[in-house]
Each structure stands twice: as structure tokens, then as C-alpha cells.
Amino acid sequence: MASAPDDWVIGAMLRRQARERPDAVYLELTTGGRITYGQMDEDVDRVATGLGGIGVGFGDRVLVMMRNSAAYLQCWLALMRLGAVIVPVNTAFRGDFLDYVVNDSGGTTLVADAEFLPVVEASAPRLPGLSSVVVVGSDAAPRTDGPAAVPIRFEELLRAPARDPGVVVTPRDAASILYTSGTTGRSKGALLPHGHQRLNPHVYIDRLGLTSEDAIYCCLPLFHANGLLLQAYGAMILGARLILAPGFSASGWLGDIRRHGATATNLLGAMTEFVWRQPERPDDSETPLRIACVVPVPKFGEAFQRRFGMRMVELYGATEINCPFYMPRDEPLRPGSCGRIIDEWFEVRIADPETDEPVPDGEVGELLVRPKAAWTTMLGYVNQPDATVRTWRNLWFHTGDAFRRDPDGYYAFVDRLKDSLRRRGENISSFEVEQVLLAHPGVAEAAVVGVRSPTDEKEQEVMAFVVPQEGSLDPGELADFCAGRMPAFATPRYIEVRAALPKTQTQKVLKHLLREQGVGPNTWENPVISKPRQGPGERR
Structure with a gap:
């Protein structure tokens, strides 16, 4: 691998594609506008020169807090060409969450969309290491002291000379710090080398059978590895077209795919369910889409494939170790399985x-x-x-x-x-309980956690948070539904109906928040389970 840097370092990959296909479109924005490989390569050299001019160099950590845009990709690729380390920041972060990522990463420069400048300014007194802020898309004057008081305009970087920085970058050099989503506690920053970033899309391309003729539709946030590495980097490796949306829209998903000729895309978490629940039309299958990476494949996967005339492939991955499992794309779906090694x-x-x-x-x-x-x-x-x-x-x-x-x-x-629970000597999978809850026709989403028993601090009770499909949902009726479909020890003692569940922007439920909130004034308690126990072996 190390003997072929053009294949395993992203700055060199962009340079190669710009030489071989300068007029081919790399980036197509659903909001309007296209950028060719040749133009992107030149833009990246300009931004790299501009960032170098403000002191960003090899190994420096640069935070990026931006929505999906051409500027995000230009900034990321410029940092890769400089040998710097990108620290993507979730755009929902505020206060302590933002402070933690900035201070923990050791980043001294932040590139942010103008809309996030007030958030940065509010945190500025608690960010002693942050020395410069680059602002994208605004000429508005800053309002406070601190690193954002005299921000650098990203547009000025784009006007810098287009010079190759001449930095030698290898697959073993650090490329990014990706913070795990923190569904079970405080996020940890995983330091990833260029070789890691390159293997991720390499396997993705191979397992989905993608070619330079494909067009990859990305509606996932670029601060997430799925969007940035599998899709944006994957398209570049192929010399294909990346279709970039500002974000996910269930009602706009199919229209975007049709208008832009997308042949491949990715769906995570509840996104598949949201698309599925859109009003069905007789022409839903008339699209260019042929394959989608879906995590997880739902029980209605086969019907989804028929409706939209495409193929689903599931994978399993983790920020730290890439994606070691994929389902073979030429085999029948197996909901609940993430495939072979x-x-x-x-x-x-x-x-x-x-x-x-x-x-x-x-x-x-x-x-x-x-x-x-x-x-x-x-x-x-x-x-x-x-x-x-x-x-x-x-x-x-x-x-x-x-x-x-x-x-x-x-x-x-x-x-x-x-997330595994232990109640009255029995191990319980929260995932399995959630699947029963989701089988109820009135339940749109469900999350199951363990909460402390009111009678024994060493025991756990099962608590379910559910979002109704529409209208109201009777917790008692839902408990009766569960009782006939799961062991008594797994049946939720507590049920709370909510309008929404707390999630990351990639649709992962933040279960640690639900655990912390636990039983509240709006929680329903199952009277059967809460009855005093009569003795060992009691049946319910």
C-alpha cells in the first residue's frame, strides 16, 4: 500500500483525476451548481495556499463546522493536501459539547459557516487554544472579542494563488479526528490515518460494484464518515459524480434521485422508514437508482426494493476500525444480518x-x-x-x-x-424488545433502555420510549401487545410516549440521554409488572 501513494492519499488522488478527466463533473449540488475535477483541484490549491498563509501546516488540527457544501469539500481536500488533520464538528453542537471537541482535539483554527459564528463567539471564553476562525459565506461583522473577533473570510482563501503546497503525505500520516457519536457516553476522538480513510471507500466501491459511470447521491452530513469517506471520497476514487444535498428530506429524496440521475446512495437508521412512509405512487420504481447501502436493512426490505426498483446492501462499521462486514449484493436480503467478513x-x-x-x-x-x-x-x-x-x-x-x-x-x-439489560437473572437485548415494539402498527420509533429498579438498586427494569405513527398511542394496549410476543421478563415495566427521540444528525438515538432522564411524570407503569412479587418463579 505504501508503495502506491497516488492510490492511498487523497490529495494525490484528486490531482490524478484532475489530470485524467479535468472536464468531468466531480460535484453536483442539488441546490444548483457544478464543479469539475479540474476546477476542484485548482480551488483546493488556492484554499491550501490561503490556509498555509494563516499558519496551517503539516499535522495541525483544524476544526470544520459547516453544512454540506462545495466549501466543505474544498476545505477538507485542502487540509489533506497540506498534511493537516481535519476535525469535523457536528453542526448541532453548542456550549459544553462544542467546547469539549475544540479543547480535546487541540485544534487552533476553526472553519465555520457564518450561521455558527454566534455559537463560536459564545464559547470563545472557554476555548483558550483557538486562535483563528475562518468564516464561510458572510460579510457580517463579529460581535464579541476572542478568536472570532477578526475572522478570515473563506472567500479570500479562494482568491489566493493556486500553488501546489508540495507537502509529502503518506498513508500512515494522521488525516482526521472523528468523534464517536457518544450514544453511550462522552465522545472519544479517533485519530485516523490516510490509509484508514482510503480503505473505507475502497471496500465500499468493491462491495457495491460501483464504477466511474455511477452517480452517488449524498444527503448525509459530511461531518460523518459515511458521507465524507464512503460517498465523497468514493466518488473521487472512481472519477464519478457526487450529488450533494444540504441534508436528508424524506419527501424530497426520490425527486432528488430522479432529477440528478443518481444510481447509488446510502441510508442510515430511521431514514429508510421515513422514505418508506411517503405516499406510494405507481411510478416509484421508475428511477435511475440501482443500489443503496442501508444500515440496518428493515424487515420490509424486500418490499422497499420492489417499490423503488433497486437493491439494498447492508454493512457494519465502526469509526475506529472501518467496515469489516458487508452483505453480498447478489444474495437475498437477510434482515438482522450484516453479512460476511x-x-x-x-x-x-x-x-x-x-x-x-x-x-x-x-x-x-x-x-x-x-x-x-x-x-x-x-x-x-x-x-x-x-x-x-x-x-x-x-x-x-x-x-x-x-x-x-x-x-x-x-x-x-x-x-x-x-445496551444489554439484565432483569431478574435474565439477559435482555434492547434491540429485540425494540423490534417487537416496532411491529405494533401504531409505533413509528422505539428505544429501550435499562433503568434502576425502585425496589432493588442492583436490578434493572425495562423502559421503552416510543413515538406514535400518528395521533395517540395507549401504553396499556402496547404492553398487552408486547406480552404475547416476548418473554415476561423482557416486557417493559415503563413506557413513555414522546413526539420525538433525541438523536444524532445521523439518526442514532442518544440512549444515554434517555437513561439519564429515566422515569418521569409522563411515564406509564405496567401494573402487572409493578405488583409485589409473590416469590421465586412467579409467572406473569
Whole structure:
């Protein structure tokens, strides 16, 4: 790998595509506008020169807080060409969340859309290491002191001379710090090398069978690895067209795909459900779309494929270790399975979480992963050497995910280990309880967590947070529905109906927030489960 830097370093990849296909369109914005490979290469040199002029150099960490745009890609690619390290910032971050990422990453420069300038200014007194702010898209004067008081205009960087910075970047050099979504607690910054960034789209392209003739539609945020690496980087590796939307719209999804001729796309979490619930039309299948990477594939996956005339492929991945599993695209769907191991690049083990010893096929254990090629997984967690060593103990990366390997070689995600519940001596998968809740026709979304028992602090009770499809939802009727479809020990004691669940911008439910909130004044308690126990072995 290291002997072929043009294939494994993104700045060199863009340069090569600009030489070979300067007039081919790389970026097509759904809001209007196109940029060719040749123009993008020149723009990136200009931004790199401008960033270098304000002191950004090899190894420097630069925070980027922007919505999907051409400027985001220009900034990212310029940083890669300089050998700097991008720190994507979730655009929803405010206050402590923003302070933590800025201070923990050690970033001294922030590039932000103008709309986020007030947020940055509010945090400025708590960001002692932040020395410069580059603002995209506004001439408005700043309002406070601090690093944002005299911001640099991104548009000025685009007017800098288009010079190659001449920096040598290798696959082993750090490229990005991606903060895990923090669904189970405080986020950790995973320091990723260029080789890691390159392997991610390499496998994606191979497993989806993509070519330079494809057009990849991206509506996921670029601060997430799925959008930035699989889709934006993937399109560049292919020399294909990237169709970039400002964000996901269930009602606009199909129209975007048709208008722009998209042949491939990705859907995460509840996005698939939201598209599915749009009013059905007889011409839904008349689109150029042929394949989509969907995580997870829902139970209605086959019907979704027929309705939209396309193919679904599921994968499993983690920020730190890439994507070691994909479903073969030429095999029938298997909802609940994330496919087979990509054994060219990865080794995996399903192990007892206490001993790290393998468990037999069919039994649940923790997924452990390690790479077969150098520089294709994270370098470590920023400022957390103990967490790095603990996670990589026994020379395996411990994902914290409960998995099962079936005898035929397919792997299934069971749950997050921290989402596994234990109630009255029985282990409970929150995922499995959620699937029963979602089978109820009145439930649109569900999240299950463990909360402390009111009678025994060492015991957990099952609590379900549900969002109704429409109108109201009777918790008692939902509990009756569950009682006939799951073991008594797994039936939720507490149910709370909500208008929405707290989520990341990639539609992951923030379960740690639900655990912290726990039982509240609007929580319904199951009277059957809450009755005093009569003794061991009581049936309910």
C-alpha cells in the first residue's frame, strides 16, 4: 500500500483525476451548481495556499463546522493536501459539547459557516487554544472579542494563488479526528490515518460494484464518515459524480434521485422508514437508482426494493476500525444480518467479553476486530492512552458490540453491550424488545433502555420510549401487545410516549440521554409488572 501513494492519499488522488478527466463533473449540488475535477483541484490549491498563509501546516488540527457544501469539500481536500488533520464538528453542537471537541482535539483554527459564528463567539471564553476562525459565506461583522473577533473570510482563501503546497503525505500520516457519536457516553476522538480513510471507500466501491459511470447521491452530513469517506471520497476514487444535498428530506429524496440521475446512495437508521412512509405512487420504481447501502436493512426490505426498483446492501462499521462486514449484493436480503467478513482486509473474533476467548457459532459474544494491512485502523484515541490500550487489549480492537456468528458464516449484530439489560437473572437485548415494539402498527420509533429498579438498586427494569405513527398511542394496549410476543421478563415495566427521540444528525438515538432522564411524570407503569412479587418463579 505504501508503495502506491497516488492510490492511498487523497490529495494525490484528486490531482490524478484532475489530470485524467479535468472536464468531468466531480460535484453536483442539488441546490444548483457544478464543479469539475479540474476546477476542484485548482480551488483546493488556492484554499491550501490561503490556509498555509494563516499558519496551517503539516499535522495541525483544524476544526470544520459547516453544512454540506462545495466549501466543505474544498476545505477538507485542502487540509489533506497540506498534511493537516481535519476535525469535523457536528453542526448541532453548542456550549459544553462544542467546547469539549475544540479543547480535546487541540485544534487552533476553526472553519465555520457564518450561521455558527454566534455559537463560536459564545464559547470563545472557554476555548483558550483557538486562535483563528475562518468564516464561510458572510460579510457580517463579529460581535464579541476572542478568536472570532477578526475572522478570515473563506472567500479570500479562494482568491489566493493556486500553488501546489508540495507537502509529502503518506498513508500512515494522521488525516482526521472523528468523534464517536457518544450514544453511550462522552465522545472519544479517533485519530485516523490516510490509509484508514482510503480503505473505507475502497471496500465500499468493491462491495457495491460501483464504477466511474455511477452517480452517488449524498444527503448525509459530511461531518460523518459515511458521507465524507464512503460517498465523497468514493466518488473521487472512481472519477464519478457526487450529488450533494444540504441534508436528508424524506419527501424530497426520490425527486432528488430522479432529477440528478443518481444510481447509488446510502441510508442510515430511521431514514429508510421515513422514505418508506411517503405516499406510494405507481411510478416509484421508475428511477435511475440501482443500489443503496442501508444500515440496518428493515424487515420490509424486500418490499422497499420492489417499490423503488433497486437493491439494498447492508454493512457494519465502526469509526475506529472501518467496515469489516458487508452483505453480498447478489444474495437475498437477510434482515438482522450484516453479512460476511471482508477477509481480505480484516480478522474478526466473537469472544467472551470477560476472557477474550472465542465462543462457539450461534452464541453471543463481543465482536473483536484487527486489520490485515498497516495503517487501515485508527492510530488511537486523542488524549486517552488508557482507553486506547484498553480497547486494543490482547491485540484486538474491542468494539463493545454484541455479535453472533451463524454456522453458515454470516454475522449478526445483537446489541451494544452497554445496551444489554439484565432483569431478574435474565439477559435482555434492547434491540429485540425494540423490534417487537416496532411491529405494533401504531409505533413509528422505539428505544429501550435499562433503568434502576425502585425496589432493588442492583436490578434493572425495562423502559421503552416510543413515538406514535400518528395521533395517540395507549401504553396499556402496547404492553398487552408486547406480552404475547416476548418473554415476561423482557416486557417493559415503563413506557413513555414522546413526539420525538433525541438523536444524532445521523439518526442514532442518544440512549444515554434517555437513561439519564429515566422515569418521569409522563411515564406509564405496567401494573402487572409493578405488583409485589409473590416469590421465586412467579409467572406473569
